[in-house]
Amino acid sequence: MIAEHAIAKLSPAQKRRRNITHALIAVAIIVIGIVAKGQFAWVAKFPRKWVVPLKNWITDFFEWIVYGVTFFEGKSYEFVPTDVTRGMIKIFEYQLSFTDGLFFNGFRIGVDPLPWITVVGLMAILGHWVAGWRMAIIAGGSFLYLSLFSVWAPAMDTFSLVLLTVPVVFVIGLFLAIWMSRSRRIENAITPFFDLMQAMPPFAYMVPIVVLFGIGDVPAMLAVAVFAVPPVARCILLGLQTVPHEVIEAGEMAGCTPRQMLWKVKVPTSRSTVLVGLNQGIMQTLAMIVLASLIGASGLGNELLNSLQTLRLGQALEQGLAIVVIAVALDRLSAAYAHKPKQYIDKSLPWVQKHRHLVFAGGFLVASIAMAWFIPSLRVLPKEWPLTTAPMWDAGIDWVLVNWYDNVQGFRNFVLIDLLIPIKKFLLSVPWPTFIGLIILLGYRMGGWKLALTVGLMITFPLLMGLWKQTMITVYMIGSAAVICIVVGFPIGLLAARSERLSRYIILMCDFFQTFPSFIYLIPVIMLFKVSDISAIIAVLAFALVPMVRYTNLGFRNVPFNIREAAIQQGATRWQRLIKVELPLAAPEIMLGINQVIFMALFMVAITALIGTQDLGSEINRARTGNKTGRALVAGLCIAFLGMIADRIIKAWRKQHDYQQSRNT
């Protein structure tokens, strides 16, 4: 706090002096690094025997937990820790078998799953209850799409998993948020863990989950929970913390106990934010569903992986679309529910009238099941009915391959040989003391000693783990992708901010690309660009471009109208206006976008490892196939730290530059 104020208060001359000092220190760090590299072997290459064998310790620890300890040995009730963890799995498996039975498996006692017509109808009724006819059509239509496009069974499998996972995620998120809202201290203690969970690629923590819990739907659910709980909890916490001051005081003056305050005042008052948390939970769960299938989640994700492995791209695309459709339906439903104002219900009305939708849904349930009994095609669509667009997609991809291949190869070689490889070589040749020194200097410049220390520790971690080279390659991939994202995303975002009409399409595209399973990007890219850094970078690009566009758009839109008007009035040209007025005001939002780009790119790095890169992602991937807990977690931590370094520095920069916010408070 004090440091930032100090910087803001510096006079121009003092600022200039500060800049010069920092530049000199930077030059010194670079020169010392280069000289030292020539002098000392340990600078040129970090000695292997200095590496801290943390990954072995972790692996040993997990092995010890799994195989090494037995409680009550020799007694009839002896058990090993995995008995406990796998027993926990059983509890959820039981619930899951129920929803699975209901939606697609049927029950062993000879009860069929719900006919598709019933599910479609019920979703439509739910949509109507939440937000009227439009929502009824969106919800019913989405599920109708699923049934018509031959993905019904896997889609229902995924749906049932989501239906079980989301409440679990939501409840955990809610209680964590409540706990964090108790005191600043608890919040500050938990937030770093959330940062870590969000910055860590899911592959990394999937390994210990598999080791402890095995493979299957429920361990996959756990991985999803690790991924989805932090954003849900954060959202709910925000809601609880922004309950108007006076409402809380009114509660206190009524003599509320802490418990009454929570459940009668805070939670209901922040209802819509809490429900946005629920919405977050749904979206995060669906975003993870394909990855989760790597450790045994059945359903669409699994089918999609299969299609990819057998190179049936059209089908993969269709399955990916089905995930998007479910995501869109559930997103709209939950968002509409979050914003649905509470309606007054006259308590004196008869029960039937108070619960019209419920009665109607019950009626429809019975009627549709009865109908499906007589008309089998309402129960399960006949084989020849379902539509498919897969051949069309396949034909399209073939066409592109045939017609573009040569051009693309030329482009690829140019970019790879003339641009990327030199950058990579350059980064790898930077001596590690120089890189670490510069990061620390940047941290100091942005946020004082505390930040310098934090980022310094985080960037030293990969070095001590012996993963410096992989980390530098990751930095190079992320850096290249981020730069391209900024160069491409900024003008698109600016365009969206300038035109209402365009902005609607652009935002729609953003929504689509964000829910579309990230895996699918890999395929066409590999086909065109073969296995190389450039494929990985392009896959990252397709995924990480979205936040850049979104936040640029947002930033420019938030520039207050009167400021823009004042600039026009002072006779600024369009260009001057953009550079001198709007950009500085939009910059904080745009930096937030870049922050997101970096996180999404790091997330994608782990996935691109599947196509063979040499960075930290591949390190995790190799660990994953061999169940090397330590190796996966350590590499995951390295990636997480890279993300957190960027995050901390960008946040600090924002604090220094957020003119708009400091004016508001």
Next chain:
Amino acid sequence: MSAENAGNDVKISCRNVWQLFGKGADRFLAKHDNKPTMGQIVSAGLIGAVRDVSFDVHQNEILMIMGLSGSGKSTMLRCITQLLKPTAGEIIFNGTDITKVSARELNNLRRHKMGMVFQHFGLLPHRTVLENIAFPLEIQGLDGNERIAKARELVELVGLAGRESYFPRELSGGQQQRVGIARSLAVEPDVWFLDEPFSALDPLIRREMQDEFMRLQSKLNKSIVFVTHDFDEAVRLGDRIAIMKDGELVQIGTPEELVTNPADEYVRAFVENAPKAKLVTVGKIMNELGSVDTATEPVLVGAVLEDVAKRVMMSESAIPVSNKEGKLVGSIDREKLVSVLFAV
């Protein structure tokens, strides 16, 4: 609601109350022997929201706290209700120092003895009018039918009959504040606290709500602490007015005392535009009896200037002033009247 029948039994007594915001405020205060100056507070990086304030609130009295924005009115009120723990000082409520009672006792006190109305209403958005009003009763643990019946009475009292099932967002500002008032009265509190209850309303509605407030008070006869930054409102509604500036209590007294005898320029600026003719009594400004024509019919010592103005202005010479018993106690003439009313 007049000062005479306020009686002398003290309901709330604030003794040397301090509220400093910032880190290490208690240590700072102790270090300076509970007597830091404003300069010391500022240079320690603290905010002196309330500084060494003492006053009493009597039974059935309406005490107005007034001052400019940021003068510490709300903070003072929150110290009295213990929504904020004062950094130092005592708040004696019905004979007990409530800065020292347990959380449980405090809750009990709030559930049964205190009611509060907020500037921005502080209604629960997810509850209907009726449910909002019944809320404190629910917290008390009253059963459903009983609290609904009670809430219905209050809806009636504040003139919202027919809107029981509306949500706050469906009501106008004035109507929302009526809900706030009804809610604060639900537990039949001993003392009623109002923090700028009408400031968020537009002038016409504000006037209407002030009338409403006086109507309610004439029925209920509560002890009231009422925060406002509007001197007209303070004069209209209050028995006594406490004026705060930069966290300090500058002056406390009846409107008449403030008008005729402002403690400093700050108070004078407030009272300048007050309707003096309606506030000041003859006794406050009369001259010595002197050589007045005792044959003239005297005016009463307790009459306000407005009522005697015509006679005094028409008369060439001074007019005698008598007390209730008919004894002559002084005189009043044109020059005196003009100099008080027009401050010349």
